[in-house]
Amino acid sequence: MGEQAPQGEARTRIIIVGGGTAGWMTAAAFGHFLEAGYEVALVESDAIGTIGVGEATIPHIRLFNQALGIDEDAFLRATQGTFKLGIAFDGWLREGHSYIHAFGDVGRDVGLCAFQHYWSRAARLGWAEGTGAYTLNTQAALAGKMHRGAPYTPQNVPVMPYAYHFDAGLYAAFLRKFAQARGVVRHEGMIQRVERDGQSGDITALHLADGRQIAGDLFVDCSGMRALLIGEALGAEYQDWRHWLPCDSAMAVQSPRVADLVPYTRSIAQDVGWQWRIPLQHRTGNGRVYASDYIADERVREQLLGGIEGKALHDPRVIRFVTGRRREAWKHNVIAVGLSSGFLEPLESTSIHLIQTAIARILKFLPGKQQHQADRDAYNRQFAFEMERIRDFIILHYWANQRDEPFWQACRAMTLPDSLCQKIDLFTASGQIHREGEELFSEVGWFQVMANQGLLPRASHGMAQTISEGDLRDYLDLLKALYAREVAQYATHEAFIARHCAAQMPM
Numbered sequence: 048m049g050e051q052a053p054q055g056e057a058r059t060r061i062i063i064v065g066g067g068t069a070g071w072m073t074a075a076a077f078g079h080f081l082e083a084g085y086e087v088a089l090v091e092s093d094a095i096g097t098i099g100v101g102e103a104t105i106p107h108i109r110l111f112n113q114a115l116g117i118d119e120d121a122f123l124r125a126t127q128g129t130f131k132l133g134i135a136f137d138g139w140l141r142e143g144h145s146y147i148h149a150f151g152d153v154g155r156d157v158g159l160c161a162f163q164h165y166w167s168r169a170a171r172l173g174w175a176e177g178t179g180a181y182t183l184n185t186q187a188a189l190a191g192k193m194h195r196g197a198p199y200t201p202q203n204v205p206v207m208p209y210a211y212h213f214d215a216g217l218y219a220a221f222l223r224k225f226a227q228a229r230g231v232v233r234h235e236g237m238i239q240r241v242e243r244d245g246q247s248g249d250i251t252a253l254h255l256a257d258g259r260q261i262a263g264d265l266f267v268d269c270s271g272m273r274a275l276l277i278g279e280a281l282g283a284e285y286q287d288w289r290h291w292l293p294c295d296s297a298m299a300v301q302s303p304r305v306a307d308l309v310p311y312t313r314s315i316a317q318d319v320g321w322q323w324r325i326p327l328q329h330r331t332g333n334g335r336v337y338a339s340d341y342i343a344d345e346r347v348r349e350q351l352l353g354g355i356e357g358k359a360l361h362d363p364r365v366i367r368f369v370t371g372r373r374r375e376a377w378k379h380n381v382i383a384v385g386l387s388s389g390f391l392e393p394l395e396s397t398s399i400h401l402i403q404t405a406i407a408r409i410l411k412f413l414p415g416k417q418q419h420q421a422d423r424d425a426y427n428r429q430f431a432f433e434m435e436r437i438r439d440f441i442i443l444h445y446w447a448n449q450r451d452e453p454f455w456q457a458c459r460a461m462t463l464p465d466s467l468c469q470k471i472d473l474f475t476a477s478g479q480i481h482r483e484g485e486e487l488f489s490e491v492g493w494f495q496v497m498a499n500q501g502l503l504p505r506a507s508h509g510m511a512q513t514i515s516e517g518d519l520r521d522y523l524d525l526l527k528a529l530y531a532r533e534v535a536q537y538a539t540h541e542a543f544i545a546r547h548c549a550a551q552m553p554m
């Protein structure tokens with residue numbers, strides 16, 4: 048960025064409002080990808096600060112960092128990061144039950160027939176173990192092992208996809224340096240007022256508390272739950288999904304680094320909602336997601352502090368939210384990215400990913416001074432589809448439970464969205480999983496949650512029906528042994544970090 052604009056054309060001025068994870072990810076990507084013709088500035092207020100949570104990711108974040116040319120080990124050192132092979136769901140089906148939704152494959156498909164059909168036949172026969180027994184990432188996670196996941200080789204080493212846990216504040220700081228080095232201009236100050244064009248209704252300038260004015264052509268609203276431009280200024284409607292996802296509060300607290308640096312996120316079901324535990328190099332992130340209709344903050348505070356290892360590093364912080372999305376994430380000349388565009392609780396670590404896909408979509412449409420309603424409509428349809436399918440996946444975790452508490456009983460009794468009903472009906476009838484378009488979660492992702500939360504298909508693919516029971520046992524045992532042999536060769540997560548990407552511990 049920063050070269051001369053083509054002669055005779057004024058540059059398009061892009062103003063990013065907000066310097067949280069969304070703001071600095073957007074700024075870093077624009078700084079890296081946008082050529083002459085664009086100038087990019089970011090406005091943030093030190094007085095307001097950022098949400099400061101958001102520590103677990105999914106493997107796609109690696110593509111974002113790679114596209115920007117960021118060195119993985121340097122990034123992990125800078126953000127006190129650790130590796131993540133999946134998420135352990137403790138007690139979600141019932142107390143004492145646990146499974147891991149792991150990244151990557153489960154078992155191996157055979158020809159036309161997906162692995163889930165072999166598994167479900169064995170489950171109906173009564174002897175299949177949970178899907179984790181046949182999953183490389185789960186076995187590695189439970190053994191506390193890490194490997195960079197080489198692609199398939201002639202020796203047939205399986206792929207092991209991974210993501211990261213990191214300190215979101217440090218990631219934003221890391222990207223800020225990156226973006227500023229590529230020409231993004233930062234303005235610190237409080238936006239007090241927004242100016243709009245009397246005719247078009249587009250935003251023309253931001254007025255800061257100290258009197259400065261910042262004019263722009265395209266505004267990216269990364270102002271978090273305040274939704275300063277898309278919500279307050281433009282009044283974009285918010286679709287409320289609390290009837291499907293009743294949690295409306297979170298309480299977050301950090302505790303010291305734990306001895307056992309597990310390479311997975313823990314999501315532990317509670318009487319109301321759930322608790323997360325995320326191990327970083329320098330500390331542990333803990334938090335609780337809950338429904339305030341069912342439990343008082345004070346009770347959650349006691350439970351949260353009673354459930355962490357070591358002493359809390361600060362007072363727990365309460366965050367209120369409304370699950371849902373903007374009907375239009377792009378309205379007039381404003382595109383909302385991050386929390387201003389909507390919120391889905393962090394159960395499957397999808398918020399940072401949604402920032403990444405929004406950035407990719409903006410770069411694809413690359414709005415200039417002239418913007419088209421057809422582009423806005425297409426963008427908004429894609430945004431809606433993506434959010435709704437992730438929403439369905441999260442609802443599934445709540446609905447497919449066998450717990451006794453009133454909160455969980457109410458989750459079981461809810462009326463599901465049609466799109467989710469179709470998935471569940473298809474899987475329970477024939478073991479098939481159908482994924483449409485650019486849905487985020489893969490067939491094996493859906494399979495792991497449905498199978499481990501108690502849904503069992505009544506039938507399997509014809510090919511899985513014809514194999515003898517003895518051969519089926521041999522096949523599943525072989526997979527288990529193959530993965531165990533692989534994992535035995537890997538380094539421990541601790542040793543892996545120490546060797547490649549250990550951050551300096553704070554004194």
Ligand code: FAD
Binds near residue numbers: 238368398
């Ligand atoms: P914020 O971080 O709130 O940033 C807003 C910015 O706007 C700030 O810089 C602020 O200064 C600026 N601003 C606002 N108003 C003004 C003004 N008037 N003038 C100037 N500047 C202004 N995501 C994941 O991917 N994984 C997770 O594990 C995860 N866990 C989460 C747990 C919880 C409890 C919550 C609530 C969210 C979690 N998220 C997670 C989501 C993640 O935290 C956010 O998606 C991410 O941090 C993006 O936030 P943001 O940048 O949109 O907003």
